[in-house]
Amino acid sequence: MLPSRDLMHRRRRLRAVVSGDPPRYPEEEDLWPRRALEGVIVDASPHVLTLALADGSEVRLPMSATVSIWYDGRAELAALRPGRHAVVRPAASGGLAAEQIWVDIARVTGVITKRTGDVFEVDAGPHRGRLTVTVPAQAMRRVQVRHPRLEPGSLLDVIGVRRGHEILGLRPAHTSPQPAPHAIEPASRREAESVRILRGTATWFDHPDGVRGAAYPALDPYGDGGGCGTGPVTRLPYLSLGSEVRVRNECTGQEAPVPVIECGCLAARFCDRCVRCGTSPRGRVVELSRSAFVDLGGDLDAGCFNVTVRVDRP
Incomplete structure (x- = not known):
């Protein structure tokens, strides 16, 4: 279950009171670099793509002759069949013009x-x-x-x-080979770290509703923190559902605040590194939903990017 908007706002207000900083809300300022769209293909022509979104609405997206389409590799317009799911990255120039489309990924x-x-x-x-x-x-x-x-x-x-x-x-996924091929059970006793800047790997996960959010590997397992009973092999600071992390794609320079909506406990089992733009200094520190990953300049078919995550802890 996703954390409610009220829960997220309440935790931000409490954190702001402790730290002395004014609270920020995503709806008060547009902090997202771009806004990806996810939906089911209704119709496609050489110039226009029509998507049915999760809320039941439809949107028509213009396509240029240079649009890139992925369907298990680079594909042609024939891949845009009605009924298939598409994730669309809009052009950097603004508007809804489709720059890149991933089909049924x-x-x-x-x-x-x-x-x-x-x-x-x-x-x-x-x-x-x-x-x-x-x-x-x-x-x-x-x-x-x-x-x-x-x-x-x-x-x-x-x-x-x-x-x-x-x-x-x-x-x-395009990461370095997994050093330990078997799943690593985290230590039963571990302590939260107090670091606020994490540098490592960001990956993505499927979310059926196309929400923008993050799964974090070290959610507090007590109370309503949202933890799922496991944690990372290497130490990370504890967070709770509804917390906010600021994510920066070190390959593109794009960044945005992202709410924590899920426990990313499986990410903690992997010891691999992202090799998209150099080798990441650490393993997986955050998983992003598809829309958030694309908004921050990630390519879904690549699977990861090098990331800096700022954890705002009082």
């Missing part, structure tokens, strides 16, 4: 619990449940470059496409 991140041939059952954490992903024979070798041990207990992070109710895992 999906990601499965978690611990393999069962394998039957090329079909894997993956535990994606208590908030996302168990997912089933098929890795076709032609993609198996490519996936094993990053995940050599595709067996129960091993970590898996693949990007692919949805076809109906099936997810095809076609390529690994």
Whole structure:
């Protein structure tokens, strides 16, 4: 369940009182660099894309001849079939003109619990449940470059496409190879760190409603903090649902405040690094929803970017 707007505002007011800073609210100032759109394709022509959004409305987006379309790699306009899901990045010049479109892109991140041939059952954490992903024979070798041990207990992070109710895992996320192929159980006793600047890797996760938010690996497990009983291998400061982190994409320079809407406990199990613009100095410190990831200049098919996260703790 997403934290309510009232809960988020109340926690920001309390933090502001303790720290002596005036509270800020996202609706009072437009702090997002761009606003991605997610929806189901209704119609597409060489010049206009029509999407049905999650709230039931429809929007028509102009497309230029240089628009980039992804459907398991670079694709043509034929990939924009009605009924498919699309994530659209608008042009930097403003307006709703589509600059980049990802069609039916999906990601499965978690611990393999069962394998039957090329079909894997993956535990994606208590908030996302168990997912089933098929890795076709032609993609198996490519996936094993990053995940050599595709067996129960091993970590898996693949990007692919949805076809109906099936997810095809076609390529690994573009990070360095996982040093420890099996899921690492965090220490049962750990202490929160007091650091406020985190430098590491940002990844993305599927969210059905297209919200802008973050999953954070170290949510307080007590009270209504939202923690899910696990934590990071390396120390991170504790936060709660409704907290706010300021995220900067070090590959593009774009940044924005992002609310914490979920516990990213599975991200804490990975020890890999992002290699998009140099090697990130640390592993996964935040997961962003698709819209937030795209708004901050991330490419969904790349899977990650190097990030600086400011944690506003009094």
